[in-house]
Amino acid sequence: MLLLCIISTIHTLDAIGTLIRLLDMGIEPYLVSSSVTGIIAQRLIRKICTDCQGRNKECQHCLGNGFRGRMGIYEVLRVEEELHPYILNRCSADMMRGYVKSGGFTPLYSVLQQKVAAGVAESDEFQRYVWYADKTTVV
Numbered sequence: 001m002l003l004l005c006i007i008s009t010i011h012t013l014d015a016i017g018t019l020i021r022l023l024d025m026g027i028e029p030y031l032v033s034s035s036v037t038g039i040i041a042q043r044l045i046r047k048i049c050t051d052c053q054g055r056n057k058e059c060q061h062c063l064g065n066g067f068r069g070r071m072g073i074y075e076v077l078r079v080e081e082e083l084h085p086y087i088l089n090r091c092s093a094d095m096m097r098g099y100v101k102s103g104g105f106t107p108l109y110s111v112l113q114q115k116v117a118a119g120v121a122e123s124d125e126f127q128r129y130v131w132y133a134d135k136t137t138v139v
């Protein structure tokens with residue numbers, strides 16, 4: 001048995017967006033569902049300065065901008081058999097997101113919410129990096 005692992009990058013807003021992009025590129029749905037096993041979407045977000053918590057305009061560590069460094073946030077989508085009908089029927093991204101969320105999938109939006117709640121990132125990052133999110137349907 002030959003196992004073939006291909007790792008590639010594609011620019012989309014989220015993991016589900018990758019499936020939609022592949023379909024939009026003309027790849028047959030049966031090929032997408034049978035060959036894609038997992039997708040990791042990532043964003044780099046700015047970290048709030050740990051020395052001044054973003055509150056000191058004269059902070060020497062962040063030069064007064066309130067941020068110091070970046071960190072990755074990720075969402076991991078396992079493309080399991082239960083998701084295949086959504087791909088084969090070319091369902092909308094919102095339908096796919098709704099389905100995977102019911103199975104325990106944690107979207108980027110929720111990961112960012114956790115980082116904001118923990119005081120690591122500011123809520124401005126929602127506008128900067130997770131712009132697809134419709135809070136009423138995704139989260």
Ligand SMILES: [Zn+2]
Nearest residue numbers: 049052059062
């Ligand atoms: Zn600072």
